[in-house]
Amino acid sequence: MKQIPKYFPLIPVFAAYAIMFLVAENMEGMWQLMSMLLFYCALGQAFNVFMGMTGYVDFGYVAFLGVGTYGMALSITRLVQYEFLGAWIIVIGFGLAMVMSTLLSMAVGAVALRLRGAYFAIATIGVNEGFRFLIEGARIWNGSEGMIFTADLNKVLGRDTAAALCTYWADIMVLVIAALAAFVTLVYMRSKIGYALTALREDEDAAKVMGINVTKYKIIAFITSACFAGLLGATAWALKTPYVFPPEVFEIHYTIEAIIIVMLGGAGTLLGPVVGGLVYGISKYYLSIFLPGFQLLIFAPVILVIIVLFPEGIVGMMKAKTKGTGMARFIV
């Protein structure tokens, strides 16, 4: 029972997800909007595990979503011929997405995590482009032609189930990933890993002197974050959009969006990515409706102003304001 208050900060996060789900279910025309917002929240939450907790900015983050997409795509397209597997090819796809994103994060981490600050950022910039050119140049996994697998999904699951998977269940899975990422973030925050990561974020050299194996903890956060990205790619990009073209899944602007969401909400906070994802997604959506074509012109300065006014992010500012009050237990 003593452990329960430890998990109080999950209440606002899960409440936000539950409200989004209820709005999507009960309000006509809101499902796709909510699924977009959930994607941004999940992206922020997954990215926050590494960037928020370590302070390292990984510009190659989208590559993990990309390989996760490929994991699911490969499972569906290569295993479709084994009819006895049925819907298990989706489960295998998730497994493959996790394995592939973990392997890539280990390979990238082994090199890049030995660097710091700007050097780390520069080293990771090329990861997504490099991986894309590897796939296209070496012509692996269909090379530049990519894979389209709606027909394969129809074959395995039947047309109606496949349609439900693309338009409903894939979104539910994104919700589960977002919730899971929040849970893992809190577990890390409340454990030795979190304390070590906080120490290294504040002063890496001092943390080292204190005997913390900073490389080990950085790798743990990096792999965890990459794993969630892989799952997100497998779900939001492969199941929701049954195709994969290399230029589309290794597009750097998704990394930029992840950075904006985390910064906007509050890096290193639990609630931050949810707030950041919602603010970012809702602003973009309604600006594109009321001012089609001009939304980015308005949105960019608004983001700048928010970041300048609240350098710790919206939740960071809320944390400071609620310090010492009863609310502090919930806003982490």
Next chain:
Amino acid sequence: MKRSLVGGFIVFMFLLAGISFAGAAPDKIVIGHPACLSGKFAKAGEQAVGGIKACVEWVNTTYGGVEIGGKKVPLDYKYYDCESKKEAVTSLIGRLVSVDKVNVVFAPYSSGLTLRGAPVTESRQMLYMDHGGASNEIFQQGFRYVVQTIGPATSYHEGTLDMIHKIAPDDKKVALAYEDSEFAKMVMLGAKEHAKKLGFEVVFERTYPKGVTDLTPLLSALKASKPDFVLGGGHFEDGQLFNRQMADLDINTNGLSLIAAATLPAFYKALTTMAEGVMGPSHWEYGVKYSAEEAKAAGLPWIGPSQEEFMALFKKHTSEDMLPDYHAAEAGAQVLAYVLGVQKANAIDSTKVRDALGSLKFMSFYGGWDVDDSGLQVGHTMVDVQWQDGKRVIVWPKAAQTGKVCYPMPTFQEKAKGVKAVPK
């Protein structure tokens, strides 16, 4: 007895109301479109929106509206900016269908974004018209409500090959050298199949990576295969490099056709006389001669504005200095196809309109229109453009041509001396 009579009367009145409601023409028909107004496809998206607005205005004013149930109904066009991003495509389609209650959804630009929206429209049994996704594979996925207006990628070089087959029957050897991209591969797959069908011999085939800076090894190998003509390219930069290095290596063939690059004015500006005689396929070019007379000659019904009317309406909805390109034309032609589909079905129900579109054939300023059972466009012929004395001349098909083809084109040595590509 009396009570049952009253009950029967009430049921009858409800049925009658239901029938009259079902048969009634709507006040307006709404087209929904998640347009690419920003992001990487912004240029194409802006053109498409301009083309759609131009044709919607033509339908509402000149044509008098869409005839349904004996009544003329105006079109309304609702669009949002999807920023060329897949997440926004699905959320905006959701809004268009549920909140705006559109009657048809026009897909955004590119095969990827078109595919992203397809499951959403399919699940709602909503007609989804594709004017910017050229991949044939979209139509091999079993979608029921996707209908294409743009020609498929595999048909890009069909016209070029048909033309050479007709004007130079002795030229049999073709070389294919193209960018390693999904689009170029699809184009060349179609070209290869069509070439074989026409009896051509593919003497050389090789791809080069994106962002290539030196094509000399590939072009030297191509030269050794002694082709009569070459089909190649992928994008603007590599197309330009292709042409320049063919000149450097003095590789002279009777014809050279480059996808994506050769139709752009910047291509000639960059290469000047080196570009003389170079051809390129396009979905549509300003200057095409498609007209009501051509339609009559081809035995097809005609609908829509003339090219000049389209141009004027397009400028009205965009800016005076903006010229429509094929992105605008194909999107505009899609409006016309939808109008004819609704009129043929005499309904706005997506399933009925989809069925009607399946059996529809017509010609507009964009050219022919006809889709097969899968929704793939098979009635539209690409036009082939050739640079002649610094001007883009449409040389194929005959129904669209603004001039005769110059074949064989002058050699690079002749071009360096100022010889222009002039048809004999």
